Amino acid sequence: MALWTDHRSQLYLAAALIVCVLLSLFEHQISPYYYTVIIYIGVNVILASSLNLINGFAGQFSLGHAGFMAIGAYTAAETTYLVGAQPGTVSGNILFLVALLIAGLVAAIFGVLVGIPSLRLKGDYLAIVTLGFGEIIRVIIQNLDFLGGARGFTGIPKITNFAWVFCLAAILIFMIANLVRSTYGKGFLAVADDEISAEAMGINSTYYKVVAFVTGAFFAGMAGGLYAHFVTYVNPSQFGFVKSIELVVMVIVGGMGNTVGVILAATLLTILPEALRPIAQYRMVIYSLMLVIIMITRPQGLFGRGIWMKKVWRRFTHAPRAAEQ
Amino acid sequence: MAESILSLRKCTMRFGGLTAVSELDIEIESDGLIGLIGPNGAGKTTVFNMITGFYRPSEGDIQFDNRSVVGLKPFEISKRGIARTFQNIRLCPSLSVFESAQVAQAKIIDYGFFHAAGDLVRCRRQEKSVRRTILETLDIFHLTDEMDEPSTSLPYGDQRRLEIVRALATQPRLLLLDEPAAGMNPSEKVELMELIKSIRKRFNIAILMIEHDMRVIMGVCERICVLDYGVKIAEGTPEQIQRHPKVIEAYLGEQVE
Numbered sequence: 001m002a003l004w005t006d007h008r009s010q011l012y013l014a015a016a017l018i019v020c021v022l023l024s025l026f027e028h029q030i031s032p033y034y035y036t037v038i039i040y041i042g043v044n045v046i047l048a049s050s051l052n053l054i055n056g057f058a059g060q061f062s063l064g065h066a067g068f069m070a071i072g073a074y075t076a077a078e079t080t081y082l083v084g085a086q087p088g089t090v091s092g093n094i095l096f097l098v099a100l101l102i103a104g105l106v107a108a109i110f111g112v113l114v115g116i117p118s119l120r121l122k123g124d125y126l127a128i129v130t131l132g133f134g135e136i137i138r139v140i141i142q143n144l145d146f147l148g149g150a151r152g153f154t155g156i157p158k159i160t161n162f163a164w165v166f167c168l169a170a171i172l173i174f175m176i177a178n179l180v181r182s183t184y185g186k187g188f189l190a191v192a193d194d195e196i197s198a199e200a201m202g203i204n205s206t207y208y209k210v211v212a213f214v215t216g217a218f219f220a221g222m223a224g225g226l227y228a229h230f231v232t233y234v235n236p237s238q239f240g241f242v243k244s245i246e247l248v249v250m251v252i253v254g255g256m257g258n259t260v261g262v263i264l265a266a267t268l269l270t271i272l273p274e275a276l277r278p279i280a281q282y283r284m285v286i287y288s289l290m291l292v293i294i295m296i297t298r299p300q301g302l303f304g305r306g307i308w309m310k311k312v313w314r315r316f317t318h319a320p321r322a323a324e325q
Numbered sequence: 326m327a328e329s330i331l332s333l334r335k336c337t338m339r340f341g342g343l344t345a346v347s348e349l350d351i352e353i354e355s356d357g358l359i360g361l362i363g364p365n366g367a368g369k370t371t372v373f374n375m376i377t378g379f380y381r382p383s384e385g386d387i388q389f390d391n392r393s394v395v396g397l398k399p400f401e402i403s404k405r406g407i408a409r410t411f412q413n414i415r416l417c418p419s420l421s422v423f424e425s426a427q428v429a430q431a432k433i434i435d436y437g438f439f440h441a442a443g444d445l446v447r448c449r450r451q452e453k454s455v456r457r458t459i460l461e462t463l464d465i466f467h468l469t470d471e472m473d474e475p476s477t478s479l480p481y482g483d484q485r486r487l488e489i490v491r492a493l494a495t496q497p498r499l500l501l502l503d504e505p506a507a508g509m510n511p512s513e514k515v516e517l518m519e520l521i522k523s524i525r526k527r528f529n530i531a532i533l534m535i536e537h538d539m540r541v542i543m544g545v546c547e548r549i550c551v552l553d554y555g556v557k558i559a560e561g562t563p564e565q566i567q568r569h570p571k572v573i574e575a576y577l578g579e580q581v582e
Contacts, residue, residue, distance in 0.1 A: 009444040175442040182448055183427050183434050183455050184441040186420070190428040193417035200377060200411075202403030202432030202495050211438060257419065 009178055016170040024163035035162075036230075041270045042165035043227050048250035048266040049172055049259065050219035055248065056257035057180060058212035059192025060119060061127045064134030065220050065247045068107040070239035071137060072221025073228035074147050076103035077156045080229065087159045096159045100168075100225045107221025108214045110137075115213035119206065134244050142236045152235025153228070160230040168226065172219050176259055188212055189257070253294055254301055261303030330355040330531050331376070331407075331499055336385035338371050338555075345371045346555040348385070353499065357531045358521070360546035362539075362566075364575055368555040369535045370412055373501050376533075377409050378402040389499070404432055408497035410488040412504050412535075416476040422487055423472040426459045429494035459494060465527070466490050466520070482513045486520070493528060500524070502534035506541045518544050543567070551575065 004011065027035060051065045079099035086092040118129040142150045179185035190198040191205045198205055228234045246269070254265030272290070276283040294302060331353040338346040346368040353359050361369050374380040376387060378399040387394050394402050408429075416425055434455065440448040463469045466486045471479060476487055485505055492500055505521070506514050518541055525532055536542045542549065543563040551559040551566060553575040559566055566572055 006446065006449070174444075178444040178448075179438075179442050182441040182444075183430050183452060184436065184438070184448070186424055186428045187431045189419055189424070190417055190431075193419055194415050196379070196399075197411065197415035197417070198428070199379075199399035200403060200409050200415075201429045201491065202400050203428065204398075204400045215438075 009174065013170060013174040016174075017167050020166040020170060021163045023166075024161055027162045037271065037274055039160065039162065039165055039230050041267050042162075042169050043223050043230075044247075044250065044266040044270045045169045045263050046165070046172055046223040046226070047220055047247050048254070048262050049169070049176060050216040050223070051247050052251045052254070052257065052259065052262045053176060053179075053188075054212050054216040055251050056255075056262070057176075057185075057188040057192060058209055059188075059256075060209055060213065061123060062130040062213070062216070063127045063241075063244050063248060064114070064130035064132075064137075065216070066239040066241070066243035067130075067134035067137035068111065068217040068220035069224035069227070069243065070134075070141060070234075070236065071107045071110055072100075072103035072224030073234050073239070074141060074153060074224075075106045075221065076100055076225030077153050077228045077234060078147065079103070080157055080159070081155075085157055085159065087157045092157070092159060096164075096229065100222045103225035104218040104222040107224070108218040111214040111217030112210065115210045115217075119209040119213060131241065131244070134239075134241060138236045138239055141239075148235070150236065152233055154233050156228050156232045156234070158229060158232050160226045165226055165230075168219075168222060173259060173263070180257075180259070192257070249291060252301055253291070255303040256301060258301065258303050261301055265302060328355055329353065330357075330390060331533070332388045333372075333376070334386045334388070336372075336375060336382045336387060338368070338375055338380055339383045344555055346375070346382075346552075349552075349555070349557055351533075351550060351557075353531050353533055355498065355531055356525070356529070357533075358525055358545060358547050359531075359533045360542040360549040361533060361535045361552065362537070362542055362549060363552035366554075367552040369552055370503060371555075372552070373409060373503055373535065376402075376501065377407060400432070403495055403497075406496070406498040407501065408492035408495045408499070409501040410485075410492050410503055410505060412507065414481075414484050414488055416484055416487060416491075418475065418477045420476055421473050422468055422476050422479065423459060423463070425476045425487060426462060426490050426494045427455065429491045430455045430459065433496060462490050462493055465523075482509050485509065485517075489520075489524070493524065497530060499531045499533065502532060502536075504535055504537060506536055506538045514538060514541055517541065521545050 047065060047069060051062065054060050054062045076099040079102050080096060083095050085095035085099065114133050118126060121129060141147055147153055180188070187198070187203045187208045190201065190203055191208045195205045250266045250269050251262055253269065254262035273283060273287055276286055279286065329352050333349055333351040336346060336349045337344065349372065361372065363369050371380065375382045378394065378397050378401070381396060389405055389407060394405060420428065434451050436448045436451060460469065463472055466489070468483065468487060468490065471483065477484070479487060489502070489505065506517055509517060521532065522545055546563060549561065549563060549566045550557055551572050558571045558575060559569045561569070
């Protein structure tokens with residue numbers, strides 16, 4: 001089976017996309033509340049995984065991911081508003097795809113603009129610059145009247161559904177999994193660990209950092225677009241510092257640079273505040289307390305670098321080691 | 326004699342008021358195996374950092390393959406074909422042994438972001454040849470059994486050898502070894518000497534090595550440069566260097582009358 005051996009990863013992706021579309025047919029069967037939570041999970045998986053590419057794999061601590069999300073959300077909302085995309089129609093969905101791509105591109109352009117000067121900085125300094133960027137974006141949007149200013153952007157068509165969110169999540173995970181497995185992608189890990197030795201081996205560390213940053217920004221922008229077209233109303237305060245922190249927490253709890261871990265953490269941390277609703281006012285106290293406990297007991301994240309995961313997977317599938325493939 | 330691959334011409338490196346290396350000339354043939362020795366602080370590692378682009382020489386020129394490499398970034402110099410190891414081992418803790426060598430091939434592959442992200446045929450085909458090359462190299466260094474271990478979990482001597490593997494995986498024409506024998510026990514040192522000689526033949530490259538262990542350096546090098554306070558005080562065959570009065574003075578101090 002040449003198709004299976006040569007294009008295994010693409011077949012997995014195709015299968016995942018088909019499953020997402022099929023599941024999407026049943027999306028009205030479940031209660032709207034659960035449905036909303038599921039969509040949020042998908043959006044957060046995209047956001048956290050794209051941030052993981054920057055913070056986890058390339059090792060650049062970014063605190064401004066919500067800024068890219070905001071750019072994407074507003075760009076997509078403005079685009080569908082201008083072209084008058086209608087939900088539930090074929091043309092509406094095509095226009096929505098275009099709007100999402102534009103949203104991703106605009107966010108990516110901002111990624112380049114912010115990335116090239118600020119990626120010369122390291123660690124805390126980079127964190128502060130990206131934090132500043134996120135806040136600047138929020139304040140600028142707050143003062144742009146054609147985007148609704150502080151009142152927010154209303155009347156966005158509700159086009160996002162299960163298929164949209166999870167197909168994009170599948171594509172992103174497909175790309176990240178392939179990237180980090182490839183020789184090309186090992187450059188991200190080398191730059192994260194030790195820029196000097198990476199440079200000595202012929203790796204252009206600036207290039208790799210910018211690529212990670214821009215790719216992360218692109219997907220955060222698309223996730224923002226999906227989010228906007230689900231909640232149908234966005235306002236700048238949704239994309240504040242707290243949102244960025246929430247995403248960083250997902251990456252750290254999942255384990256920096258562990259794709260599966262970050263997906264699980266994004267899911268868990270989206271469900272957790274909802275599951276804790278019965279205890280009302282203690283909800284965020286418990287939530288914060290759990291984060292503290294996780295960080296004390298597992299500073300490397302719940303799932304760490306995921307080496308044990310790979311071992312289990314290998315035993316499970318009897319997959320050959322890298323050598324024998 | 327083979328043609329020169331690297332030549333330093335009157336290279337000077339100043340840090341503020343301190344002259345770490347002054348007007349240094351070194352010539353290396355394309356199959357040479359040259360030793361660089363000198364007391365602590367003589368400027369040996371500074372020479373390496375100048376050649377590999379981590380420092381830009383204050384004066385002078387460095388020609389690699391008859392083209393100047395002064396002002397190029399380290400990764401560009403690596404692409405030209407100079408590889409190095411580090412005095413204090415710099416392996417990536419998050420990469421396995423195999424992956425460490427794989428990183429070094431990242432500059433050789435001929436596909437970009439989208440090929441990698443889409444796992445396209447062009448990427449797959451090259452990954453296969455990358456894997457083959459790395460396995461061959463790991464085999465020469467007897468590291469095949471440890472290839473899935475985290476690179477920093479290896480014993481010290483193996484980590485040093487892995488650094489050499491990684492440098493060789495960049496397919497260089499000149500290899501700079503910064504104290505490869507540091508921290509090795511005597512039997513490991515003997516092994517290392519054999520290894521260095523065999524690397525040069527098998528990969529057909531020039532080697533410039535810094536080493537403090539005189540048995541190692543006298544045992545493998547054809548020619549030795551001696552630095553003291555940034556100045557080249559002697560150059561010649563191991564026998565000449567051993568008898569050179571200035572070298573004895575630099576290492577042992579002046580004779581008391």
